[in-house]
Amino acid sequence: MSKAPNPARRSESSRRAILAATGDLCSEAGYGRLTIEAIAARAGVSKKTIYRWWPSKGAVVLELLGETATIATAPPDTGDLAADLHTMLTEIVDMLTPPRNSAGTGVISEALHDPDLARDLRERLIQPGIDAFKQRLRRAQETGRLHPDADLDVALDLLYGPIYHRMALHLGMPDPDYLRTLITHVLRALTPPAPH
Template identity: 45%
Template sequence: MSPPPNPELRSARSHQAILDATFDLAVRKGYGKLTIEAIAAAAGVGKQTIYRWWPSKGAIALEAINHQIGSATDFPDTGDIAADLKTQVTGLCRMFAGDVGCVYRGVIAEAQHDPQLMAMVRDTFVEPRATAGMRRLEIAIAAGQIRGDLTPLVMTNMLYGPIYVRFLLGLGDLDDAPEMVEPILDGLRPRPGA
């Protein structure tokens, strides 16, 4: 007689199946058509299992996005802030231009009417990446590569605001976004005699 299945292992498999089903359905059918019922059916779990772990389809989709991204948007530190930002911005824009971007747009749209989901977007997606970016900018400030009279938060907004405008509003091509890094850095570099 075989031992009974480990409940933790079963839970981990169900959790992953739900994330995979959510991402797959959102990409194939569109985020707007995504339902808890469809996710449960595709993952082979009951709706009550989903609601035990997540408050909404947006929360599941957000976790699925973060799982898909992994380290793709991490900040390198080669010692060259321009090269590092171009690498990071290129990875971010590729992600936004692909399946992750399609699902993320839907989550952001839903978050406009769901304060809990908006907080989750900030806490699990935006803030960790913004904090990593600000840490990298602080290193560049300390190395004298960029000026220190602006806060890293202001610099982060200057660098990533245009990307989000392109991503969310379609005002410009995401493929061109890495080319904005150098002109923005020109304004952030120390001024002679300052």
Template identity: 45%
Template sequence: MVPTPNPERRNERSRRATLAATIELIAARGYGKVTIEAIATQAGASKQTIYRWWPSKAALALEAINDYIGEAIDFPDTGDITTDLTTQISEVTDLLTGPIGTVFRGVIADAQSDPSVGAALRETIIEPRTRLCEARLAAAVAAGQLRADVPTRVMVEMLYSVVYYRLLFGTDELDPRKTPAFLEYVFTGLRPLPPRAEP
């Protein structure tokens, strides 16, 4: 007896092939040069199928990013906020130096001329992870490891602004090895350190 094909399994296989093709093509050619038709060809899917699942290339790229990231950049909680942020920001930085960084930059560029893309980017990528970070920072505040008078949303912006500034403008390389020094600057501040007492 020939088994009946499972359409859900077939659809999931096609979905994953489409997401993988999206990342691969955008990383190789650049976001602006990749079309839905090219993605469909690479994935072995029809253009109609892709448009049935995703209304635009940006929507497809956003799901590809989320699918690729998964839980890879969740926020650890060892009880030491410096250690945990070093781990998490290093993972984010490492991720953005690869294909996902190219896809992410493309979606951000698309969002500048299409407010709906910007809203989707914030809703699906930025806000969920911002809330996770705020929760971890709030725990550090409660433990007395961080100042209680700085809103956690502001802390998030301070901690990640350098990563995205370098990603978008290329002012310096994204290097996970620089995360500890950067966090030391953030936590210490920009004021001169008091002179050390002579032993």
């Protein structure tokens, strides 16, 4: 994390209290009204303690999101690519769908203006899943199940992008059927025509 000092110096119980307070305040009043003051008061720590470990409220919220996101630590891998993509995208959609989206949407909104936060968001929450699925797509490409000229970076953007587009324009977040159709279309874009 940017500007984060040695995490070994953190007290784990204070860290837990800070994250719990952040989650409660986000649910109660929304990301927009969240302040470091309010987190400190609720968690029973000083503002200085919070700023010693995190550079901004966005960074605290991001750590909270990372705690519960399995995509960040263990992207799904059952061997069924389409099903695993569905699991991964569902987790991201859940994080960005009202009424539980205050933290996720707040961090994305702030990251648009804060390159450090955007880098942390990418590295801690999104990139592990992207890397894991890119590796699986590459293996499928090497064994001929995907087009040799399929662009795997574009492929990942095609999978994630619609979620951000629908979120940005309030077009209604994807439901399970939408995600299945999305994945079918993207895999079709990557798959060579059946031999004949």
